[in-house]
Amino acid sequence: MSPDEPLVLSIDAMGGDHAPDSVLGGLALIAKDGFNLRFLIHGDEAKIQPWLDQHPDVKAITELRHTDKAIAMDAKPSQAVRSGKSSSMWNTLAAVKSGEAAVAVSAGNTGALMAMSKLVLRTVEGVHRPAIAASWPTPQGHCVVLDVGANVEADAEQLVEFAIMGEAYSRAIHDKAAPSVGLLNIGSEELKGVEYVRQAADLLKKDELGLNYIGFVEGNDISMGTSDVVVTDGYTGNIALKTAEGTARLVSGFVKDALTSSLLAKLGALLAMNGLKSLKTRMDPRTVNGGVFLGLNGIVLKSHGGTDATGFASTLRLARQVGRSHFGEDVTKNLKRLRALQEKSEGIPAQ
Known part of the structure; x- marks a missing residue:
């Protein structure tokens, strides 16, 4: 166009x-x-x-x-x-x-x-299944988190598909030349997590996919921007998203209460008005509203x-x-790489 x-x-x-x-x-x-x-x-x-x-x-x-x-x-x-x-x-x-x-x-x-x-x-x-991708605020800008609600469950192959789609989306929307991809887990150690997550990690490590895979990331790594793309199933991703939105509103309420608690606090808030407006905007979930079906x-x-x-x-x-x-x-190109890798592992001649 x-x-x-x-x-x-x-x-x-x-x-x-x-x-x-x-x-x-x-x-x-x-x-x-x-x-x-x-x-x-x-x-x-x-x-x-x-x-x-x-x-x-x-x-x-x-x-x-x-x-x-x-x-x-x-x-x-x-x-x-x-x-x-x-x-x-x-x-x-x-x-x-x-x-x-x-x-x-x-x-x-x-x-x-x-x-x-x-x-x-x-x-x-x-x-196999579309995923919902959300942009998550980080100190460096935003990271892409998917899936955040389309699929309650996902197997290893589907998680790899999410990674491929999320990586292409990050490059296109957040202008990342080679987005780093992390797989959400309960720990960064290779032996932690359920079997299908570890299987997905093994696939994501393959050079043939051409992804900048950095390994497992934990829940606290999402907001810190440890990776540009965070991959998980929709059940976990949606809970994480709603938790973050609720936390943002909670902290915003705490800040408002603190800045209106006394005359001196109100005076300080008046002097810091510009900075507080910027903080309010960055913490407002409405500014990053919208998930993309990939x-x-x-x-x-x-x-x-x-x-x-x-x-x-x-x-x-x-x-x-x-x-x-x-x-x-980009999604189509990387999916072809995934299919070629699957055919190779299954002994199927590439078409």
Whole structure:
């Protein structure tokens, strides 16, 4: 895609705890950024059109496609797939499949979105299961953590696939020339951890994959930025992500209480206002809101269901970055290396 062409984002306006208000508010915020974007919005015209009429800057770059059907936040994935055709979520994904849009964005039901994404877009050849990748703040910038919720379980081969996808994503989005890859474990020693994690480590060490694998990392290494990419299963990754978000809010509350505890503390806070604003921004989970579904024949971003307009705007900014990148090509290239390695170990002649 030429940089001069507008990037089209397909958006599920009815997904999320506070939809469509949080979604529309996010559109208003990102429209002020001046990016070369267009929006294809799917949702209830009666709820969305009056808002668009009051925001001509967003309306000018938006096409609204009506549907009064939405996926409930508590719907089971199997139920959503069976009854979800023509819903705002389904139509959002279908626009990417048809080529009308480059990226699909939803804050809706995670399980339903993943199930529909696999059905509508299918997985890339060589990928058993897609993974959700999140950008995690570190002192050096950000690291990529995956999976953070798409797969409760993952075997050794799937963890290697996550590493390949996460490494390509880190290069494309965080501009890392040779991202370091770490495998999350309960210790850094080679003999620690469950069998499938140790098996994945053995595969990741292979030179044929061409990855900058640094070995096992522990939970505290994620926020320290020990590696540019952290690989784990979705069960562990999601718990780690939610724990980090809760800790950030806890610490933020502690800081606020401390700075308002006395007149002298308030005076100190006033003098340090600029620094405190910067700290607040860095600790705000909304600024890194948005997970990318890696491994699909199309780009899908999942915003936190409970986010507000600020958080949804962060997801839209990430959608712009991913939509302008070429990480999919790197994923395909490295997956071919993995397949060649598997064929070699199995004694199958390479095709």
